[in-house]
Amino acid sequence: xxxxxxxxxxxxxxxxxxxxxxxxxxxxxxxxxxxxxxxxxxxxxxxxxxxxxxxxxxxxxxxxxxxxxxxxxxxxxxxxxxxxxxxxxxxxxxxxxxxxxxxxxxxxxxxxxxxxxxxxxxxxxxxxxxxxxxxxxxxxxxxxxxxxxxxxxxxxxxxxxxxxxxxxxxxxxxxxxxxxxxxxxxxxxxxxxxxxxxxxxxxxxxxxxxxxxxxxxxxxxxxxxxxxxxxxxxxxxxxxxxxxxxxxxxxxxxxxxxxxxxxxxxxxxxxxxxxxxxxxxxxxxxxxxxxxxxxxxxxxxxxxxxxxxxxxxx
Amino acid sequence: xxxxxxxxxxxxxxxxxxxxxxxxxxxxxxxxxxxxxxxxxxxxxxxxxxxxxxxxxxxxxxxxxxxxxxxxxxxxxxxxxxxxxxxxxxxxxxxxxxxxxxxxxxxxxxxxxxxxxxxxxxxxxxxxxxxxxxxxxxxxxxxxxxxxxxxxxxxxxxxxxxxxxxxxxxxxxxxxxxxxxxxxxxxxxxxxxxxxxxxxxxxxxxxxxxxxxxxxxxxxxxxxxxxxxxxxxxxxxxxxxxxxxxxxxxxxxxxxxxxxxxxxxxxxxxxxxxxxxxxxxxxxxxxxxxxxxxxxxxxxxxxxxxxxxxxxxx
Numbered sequence: 001x002x003x004x005x006x007x008x009x010x011x012x013x014x015x016x017x018x019x020x021x022x023x024x025x026x027x028x029x030x031x032x033x034x035x036x037x038x039x040x041x042x043x044x045x046x047x048x049x050x051x052x053x054x055x056x057x058x059x060x061x062x063x064x065x066x067x068x069x070x071x072x073x074x075x076x077x078x079x080x081x082x083x084x085x086x087x088x089x090x091x092x093x094x095x096x097x098x099x100x101x102x103x104x105x106x107x108x109x110x111x112x113x114x115x116x117x118x119x120x121x122x123x124x125x126x127x128x129x130x131x132x133x134x135x136x137x138x139x140x141x142x143x144x145x146x147x148x149x150x151x152x153x154x155x156x157x158x159x160x161x162x163x164x165x166x167x168x169x170x171x172x173x174x175x176x177x178x179x180x181x182x183x184x185x186x187x188x189x190x191x192x193x194x195x196x197x198x199x200x201x202x203x204x205x206x207x208x209x210x211x212x213x214x215x216x217x218x219x220x221x222x223x224x225x226x227x228x229x230x231x232x233x234x235x236x237x238x239x240x241x242x243x244x245x246x247x248x249x250x251x252x253x254x255x256x257x258x259x260x261x262x263x264x265x266x267x268x269x270x271x272x273x274x275x276x277x278x279x280x281x282x283x284x285x286x287x288x289x290x291x292x293x294x295x296x297x298x299x300x301x302x303x304x305x306x307x308x309x310x311x312x313x314x
Numbered sequence: 315x316x317x318x319x320x321x322x323x324x325x326x327x328x329x330x331x332x333x334x335x336x337x338x339x340x341x342x343x344x345x346x347x348x349x350x351x352x353x354x355x356x357x358x359x360x361x362x363x364x365x366x367x368x369x370x371x372x373x374x375x376x377x378x379x380x381x382x383x384x385x386x387x388x389x390x391x392x393x394x395x396x397x398x399x400x401x402x403x404x405x406x407x408x409x410x411x412x413x414x415x416x417x418x419x420x421x422x423x424x425x426x427x428x429x430x431x432x433x434x435x436x437x438x439x440x441x442x443x444x445x446x447x448x449x450x451x452x453x454x455x456x457x458x459x460x461x462x463x464x465x466x467x468x469x470x471x472x473x474x475x476x477x478x479x480x481x482x483x484x485x486x487x488x489x490x491x492x493x494x495x496x497x498x499x500x501x502x503x504x505x506x507x508x509x510x511x512x513x514x515x516x517x518x519x520x521x522x523x524x525x526x527x528x529x530x531x532x533x534x535x536x537x538x539x540x541x542x543x544x545x546x547x548x549x550x551x552x553x554x555x556x557x558x559x560x561x562x563x564x565x566x567x568x569x570x571x572x573x574x575x576x577x578x579x580x581x582x583x584x585x586x587x588x589x590x591x592x593x594x595x596x597x598x599x600x601x602x603x604x605x606x607x608x609x610x611x612x613x614x615x616x617x618x619x620x621x622x623x624x625x626x627x628x
Contacts, residue, residue, distance in 0.1 A: 010329065012323065012326065013323055016401035016407070017401050019481065019484035019485050020484075033445075035491050036491055041543050041544065045451050046451065051446055051483075052449075064323040081429075081432075097330070110430065116395045116396070116397045118486065119433075119488060121443070121488035131435065132361075132435040134341070134361065134362070135365070135366075137360065151364075166366065169364070170333035170334075172365075173430070173433070174434075174435035259355070
């Protein structure tokens, strides 16, 4: 079994987790409610009172012998959680473990409404309904293959472990699209609690991380953005730098092509602003076949090595 | 900061996570939908296709020098996630770390619709709406103090870190009350994947764990049930045993008194069936002051020691 095998022991100085950020909501004027918890237990409860919403959850690990001066905070993409950075769908070590083994203290966030952060079940607080992602949409959005190739005929040379597509789909969680501001606020709260750090972010997490970095020029020293879907160029040229990483098959459909153009334009905008940055297009760097899920692809280990080197080179 | 301090290094042989169980849902006949992901990105998507729902998430850690033959799987209570077993609200090590340090491989589940398992956002699959827990209700349900004492006048000798009540409330997540069967199924899937193990469960997780244990007599050797809210006595007297642990203030209100009576009756039913079991009422054992959140209370470390000793004494 995959949970049995590992290369060598990993010695931690400490591990833990915390919830951070959010705001208080007071509900009043509602009638009592009755519900059955279990076949054994029915309760009547008062829904009026104090709730905390829009907090984030952060799990963290510190290696016994850190090589990096600052921790990394890993920020998941949309419809996903911090589990994206753990074991890959085909059972390899994810970036949480890879960066720990490379001597980085690692913090992993579940942002507002995802995973262990929880979501707001009170009516009227968030706009709209959560949306679910199906496997077909993931196939297209994450550039696994041509639409007609779903579920087992990917692009030639595809590095994503396509045989484990169903396992990967089990990690999808619903998302709202109205919670961006709350997610930026909770990410900022997490950053300020942790202190000086580097961000590694993916997809929708890229927008959140770049906006948070712009709000935290004293804390966020570097942002590694794996195919960000949104941007802030308002970084501090004197203190902050950015690495943008793009996979392969970048122009495989009009949506992908438009996204690619925006990512390249973002790198240009940083350069124009004087922010030190690099744009890594993996195919052009001799590593064809990467999907949107760069941290899960075969070859994610080599990319983690390169990213770690870039972070340590500051 | 709490995430800086720890007694001594913790050496792991391996760590990771997986999603397990669940079932496939195929949606058809729905019109295309358009949504704005971010200010930069609007997409039109097809909601028809394949979804996986009702899976569980499991994170696991193996110590480099295991002292226990079998791992423990930690099963959270209702309206909570696996984070219940991590850092306590006041920053002490939780049972995940305490059992790892005592030489147990530790697996932590986020069951169906909680945490990183994700919930089902497709209409018509689950009955009812998720319910949220407010701080007042937690105060009463978890026996922190008399109703009139909320939020800062607990029962005398209360061991729960009351000053961190607001921090604790950030870990509450919504729950459905219609998903029990799916949660038992996913827990059984997790148990069968892991293999022979002991379960440590809390509150609503107690019902799920005891029902799963009844379905898995070959895999589940022991169940440690911290104030379970539901039961199965259908365990195998030849192979399985149970430790039921109750806190203090057990008869503080009629709801608590009824719950206490059910927990004592459960222990009696096990004994009548010939299932080896112990009932620990913490106040009667000289450790007054425990709340419903036994694994977070001051003194949870001593209780973890006693539970570890009981598990190793088989």
